[in-house]
Amino acid sequence: QVQLMESGGGLVQAGESLTLSCAASAGGITINAMGWHRQAPGKERELVAVISGGSTNYKDSVKGRFTISRDNAKNTVFLQMNNLKPEDTAVYYCNLDSNSRQYWGQGTQVTVSS
Numbered sequence: 001q002v003q004l005m006e007s008g009g010g011l012v013q014a015g016e017s018l019t020l021s022c023a024a025s026a027g028g029i030t031i032n033a034m035g036w037h038r039q040a041p042g043k044e045r046e047l048v049a050v051i052s053g054g055s056t057n058y059k060d061s062v063k064g065r066f067t068i069s070r071d072n073a074k075n076t077v078f079l080q081m082n083n084l085k086p087e088d089t090a091v092y093y094c095n096l097d098s099n100s101r102q103y104w105g106q107g108t109q110v111t112v113s114s
Contacts, residue, residue, distance in 0.1 A: 002026050002103045004094045009108030016112075017082045022094030022105055024075040033097040034070055034077040038090035038110075045093065049079060052097075062088075084112045 008020040020036065035050030049058045049068035056068055067080040077094065089112050094105035 002029060002096060002098070004096060004103060004105035006092070006094045006105040006108040009092060009110045011111045011113065012084055014085055014112055014114050016084055017080070018084065018110060019081065020079040020092055020094075020108060020110075022077045024077075024094075024096050024103075026075050026096070026098075029098045031075065031096060031098055032100075035095045035097075036068065036077070036079045036092055037095055038088075038092045039107075040090040043090075048092070050095075051077065081110070084110075086112045086114045088112050 003025045004022055006022045008018060010018060012018055033050055033052035036048045037045050038048050039045040047059060048062055049066055051068045051070050058066060065083045070077045091107040091109050093107045096103040
């Protein structure tokens with residue numbers, strides 16, 4: 001059973017920073033990639049950032065502001081978010097890909113006020 005535990009969301013002002021963490025209890029499964037998605041009210045869930053091996057990929061609008069990293073020993077993925085904007089407001093979900101099977105966390109709310 002794979003469980004993903006997210007933490008680090010909150011309410012901040014525009015221009016401030018937050019770091020999200022997601023710890024996976026993966027039970028020895030193969031982890032091909034871990035990442036973060038987000039869903040704003042009335043919008044579809046979208047990919048924010050993903051890390052697979054030594055490669056990372058970001059949504060265009062967060063490039064240069066967000067950094068994804070992973071502690072392989074602890075099966076934990078981080079999302080450092082700098083210079084946050086009101087349009088970054090959403091529920092952020094941690095995602096784990098294991099041989100194309102997807103696992104999701106419960107989500108953590110990030111709210112950025114202007």
